[in-house]
Structures are given as structure tokens and as C-alpha cells.
Amino acid sequence: FSTVFLCFFFFLEDNKCYGFTDLNFGNVLVGTKLNVKLLLYTREKEDCGFLLDLEKSTINVTKKTIFIIHGYRPTGSYPVWLDKLAQLLLSKEDMNVIIVDWNEGAATLLYPLAASNTKKVAVKLKDFLDKNVVGHGSLDSVYMIGVSLGAHIAGFVGQMFNGSIGRITGVDPAGPLFKNKPKDERLDSSDAQFVDVIHTDTNGLGSEEPMGHIDFYSNGGKNQPGCPDHVFAGKEYFVCDHRRAIFLFINSLKNPQCNISAYPCTSYKDFQHGNCYSCEDFFPKGCPVLGYHADEWKSSLKSKPYKNLYFHTTNKEPFCVQYYILDIITWNKRPRWGDIMIKLTNASGSITESKMNRVAKEFQKYKEVHLLAKFQHDFEKISRISLKFSTGNVFGPKYKLRIIRMRLRPLTKPERSHLCRYDLILEENTEVEFRPITCKDLEM
Known part of the structure; x- marks a missing residue:
């Protein structure tokens, strides 16, 4: 200058x-x-x-x-x-x-x-x-x-x-x-x-x-x-x-x-x-x-x-959404179609819920399915997870989703641990709550 x-x-x-x-x-x-x-x-x-x-x-x-x-x-x-x-x-x-x-x-x-x-x-x-x-x-x-x-x-x-x-x-x-x-x-x-x-x-x-x-x-x-x-x-x-x-x-x-x-x-x-x-x-x-x-x-x-x-955003400031990926491997003999609701609970008992955008997915035997879950609240430590499987059918038989492994991966905060649960059965429209564990290194 x-x-x-x-x-x-x-x-x-x-x-x-x-x-x-x-x-x-x-x-x-x-x-x-x-x-x-x-x-x-x-x-x-x-x-x-x-x-x-x-x-x-x-x-x-x-x-x-x-x-x-x-x-x-x-x-x-x-x-x-x-x-x-x-x-x-x-x-x-x-x-x-x-x-x-x-x-x-x-x-x-x-x-x-x-x-x-x-x-x-x-x-x-x-x-x-x-x-x-x-x-x-x-x-x-x-x-x-x-x-x-x-x-x-x-x-x-x-x-x-x-x-x-x-x-x-x-x-x-x-x-x-x-x-x-x-x-x-x-x-x-x-x-x-x-x-x-x-x-x-x-x-x-x-x-x-x-x-x-x-x-x-x-x-x-x-x-x-x-x-x-x-x-x-x-x-x-x-x-x-x-x-x-x-x-x-x-x-x-x-x-x-x-x-x-x-x-x-x-x-x-x-x-x-x-x-x-x-x-x-x-x-x-x-x-x-x-x-x-x-x-x-x-x-x-x-x-x-x-x-x-x-x-995605929430409906008001600060608009942040906390993303997770829910990986599921099933062992049903026949494919199952449906969506999954997930709730997270922290040590103090607070709950945040995601409904996966209500997108039906096909669950095939031994094939890993990835679901995008979004939450309004960020829990640094998750004490319990709840899952509910639904096909959307009003009439007809109730199905079960047999899960070999469920893994919850923090997408927004990737440095956090992955949480898992093994050998789980979800009966349709029935909420199942469990305590997750830190994932093991598995080859699937």
C-alpha cells in the first residue's frame, strides 16, 4: 500500500x-x-x-x-x-x-x-x-x-x-x-x-x-x-x-x-x-x-x-441436531420391512427420542442396515437405550426382528465410543429397553 x-x-x-x-x-x-x-x-x-x-x-x-x-x-x-x-x-x-x-x-x-x-x-x-x-x-x-x-x-x-x-x-x-x-x-x-x-x-x-x-x-x-x-x-x-x-x-x-x-x-x-x-x-x-x-x-x-x-435442524435456536448411525444386523429367515424408534436415556433420567424419519427399511439375514437417527439433545453419557420395531400394519400378524448386533455410532461427535448390544429380539410395537456396552472389535 x-x-x-x-x-x-x-x-x-x-x-x-x-x-x-x-x-x-x-x-x-x-x-x-x-x-x-x-x-x-x-x-x-x-x-x-x-x-x-x-x-x-x-x-x-x-x-x-x-x-x-x-x-x-x-x-x-x-x-x-x-x-x-x-x-x-x-x-x-x-x-x-x-x-x-x-x-x-x-x-x-x-x-x-x-x-x-x-x-x-x-x-x-x-x-x-x-x-x-x-x-x-x-x-x-x-x-x-x-x-x-x-x-x-x-x-x-x-x-x-x-x-x-x-x-x-x-x-x-x-x-x-x-x-x-x-x-x-x-x-x-x-x-x-x-x-x-x-x-x-x-x-x-x-x-x-x-x-x-x-x-x-x-x-x-x-x-x-x-x-x-x-x-x-x-x-x-x-x-x-x-x-x-x-x-x-x-x-x-x-x-x-x-x-x-x-x-x-x-x-x-x-x-x-x-x-x-x-x-x-x-x-x-x-x-x-x-x-x-x-x-x-x-x-x-x-x-x-x-x-x-x-x-437437519430443530425448530428453534440453536437449531442443532445430534446425529447417530444405528447399525443393525439381523438373522430372520425371511426379510422384514419396517422402521425403528430409538430413545436415549442419560444417568439423570432425561430422555431424547428419534423416529428415523419414519423411513421403512428392509432387514435381510446377515446384511447390515444403516439408519440415520437424529436427536434434539446431546447426551455425553448414555445409560440406557430403548428400541421399538414397527411394520406399520394395523391388521395381521405381529412380527419379530431378531438382532445379532446393534451398534450406535455418534456421527456429530465421532470421538465418542460406539455403543452395542448383542442377541436382541424386538417384538413389533413393543419397546425394549437395555443397558448398552462399549462395542467390541468384531468382523461381520
Whole structure:
């Protein structure tokens, strides 16, 4: 950097603190003309937004610079997640956090109008970066977090710099008017050195198609736990799934002890069936973690192809699910079809339950079957396990599942011991409780 550039200062019209543009539904009805404002937050004044002049202001690009770009605002309301995200980012490291406020232009009843403004916003951001970074610093330190339409804005900026921006996170990129578009008309993995995407509403306001180097599909990408499933819930019915993506990202900053790992798989159905629980073939350092730290897996993508990543969540913060794999070897003479419910009990008597997604599996003699079990609570020490086998038949004979070996493997915490039980008989619809033992090394 030149001496002059190191002495860059923030050019401010005054010392006032500025906030996000305050609009209401009346403004939306009248209509708003596009106006882009950049609000800078730093550790020096975390609660005070400095209004940057797009033509004159300069920033210290020796710091990491994160742009937060919101999406469509059909009521003109203030994004409820915006302040929390900016504060959590600043708590991570000394950086520039710039909120891209284009509420005037996003607040309209006409979604196509807001969508058409995305490229115009991108041009203004490109001009700002040209003045501040190009020729003075590196685009490696520029990171854009784009929510809904904001994800495509980030993509358009990245395209203008031929993908040299350090990172883009697409937070449930908008689907309407962007689905099945060529990559230069939407966010794409070529728009930055690393692009990670979170999908939570693929059958609604989001987009299903992969757009990043890594694409995270929460609960398959749709129908998030805790979100209403009927239109009578009002606004929440339409926005809850879509908005869950930003809350998942915020959770990665707010609750670092809850690292949500995701697993590469050909489809969500295969993932539910327990067919995908290993990351070694694609990610030598382990399964990628959703959110802010996802870029730590960037180096894994250079030499090997990647797949879409799937994971489950609970219905509320911190959203963590504890995964186990239940391996079962049976010795019934004839195949049995059914599913298994499992309960775990710790020393204090607390219980957590999983129902294996109610996916029927075929149990054949001497053939090991893998079942994916998920729990809301994490028990470091398990004192008892309960299993219940069911075929789903209301009428007819009751069957038995004769088990040679049951093994419970912690997937979320792989360093923990595997738990086993040998020679077990499950009568249909009858819960069997037992005390597990640490598994022996057996060859089956």
C-alpha cells in the first residue's frame, strides 16, 4: 500500500449516526425510486452507522470488509436480523461491516421492479469498490453476504470483477424470476473465489438449483421445522422458511458451540435413508460447517468435485441436531420391512427420542442396515437405550426382528465410543429397553 493510502480517512458529511431507511406500507403503495446508501460499522462505534458518500468516502481496506445486502422489502419494514448480524460480525474480528441499504428500490408491491433494480445496485457497489480497493488493495478481503435478491446483487458485483472477490454467501437466493436462468443472470460459483449458499425455501421464495462451490440444503431445502404449514398463519406462512436461512447463518456466529455439519449426498432422500454420513471422499478435514466458517473448506474444493450438502435442524435456536448411525444386523429367515424408534436415556433420567424419519427399511439375514437417527439433545453419557420395531400394519400378524448386533455410532461427535448390544429380539410395537456396552472389535 502507498503511504497516502495508509493514511486514508473516513470522509463523512457529519458525525451523526445513521440508520437503515425507515419506510412503511404507505411508501410501498406510492412506490419508491432506487436510492442506495452505504452504512459503515466498525469496532470503534459498533452501534453507530456512518453514512458513506458513494463518490467521496474512502475506507481502510487493510481490514476485511463485509457487505450485507438485503432483499425484497414488500412492506418497507426494517429487517429484524440486520443489527444482530452486524454486531456479531464485529465481535468476530476488527473489520469493516457495510450495510447496503437499498430499501428505496426494494420496497414496492411490484416484485419484478425490485428484481430489475438488482443490477443497478450492483453497478453502484462496483463503482465504490473501484474507488476504494482496485489499485489500492486486494479484493481477496472483500466478502459479500447477500440475502434473497441481495444474493444475486452480490453475484452481479462478482461478475463485474471476474470472480476475484474473496467470498460470497448466498442466503436463500431469490427464486422468482431467477430460476433456470443462465449463470450470468443470477448468483453462480464463478462470481467469487468461494461461494457458499444456504437453501431453506426451494419450493417458495428461494431457489433449488446449486449456485455455489458448496450448497447447504436445510431439511432438504424446504419446510423448515417450526414454520407454519397453512396459509391461515398469515405472513409467517410465506416468509418463515425463506427467512430461516439468515437465522441459521446468524446462529453460526451466535452459538459457535453449535456447529451445524452437513453431509454430501446425491439427494435428500438418500440422506434421510442413512446412505450418506461420510465426508472423507470429498472433504479430508471433515464435514463442512454451515455459516460464517464455511470458507475453511475452500481448499478442499480445488482437487475434487463436490456434492450438495444436506442436514437437519430443530425448530428453534440453536437449531442443532445430534446425529447417530444405528447399525443393525439381523438373522430372520425371511426379510422384514419396517422402521425403528430409538430413545436415549442419560444417568439423570432425561430422555431424547428419534423416529428415523419414519423411513421403512428392509432387514435381510446377515446384511447390515444403516439408519440415520437424529436427536434434539446431546447426551455425553448414555445409560440406557430403548428400541421399538414397527411394520406399520394395523391388521395381521405381529412380527419379530431378531438382532445379532446393534451398534450406535455418534456421527456429530465421532470421538465418542460406539455403543452395542448383542442377541436382541424386538417384538413389533413393543419397546425394549437395555443397558448398552462399549462395542467390541468384531468382523461381520
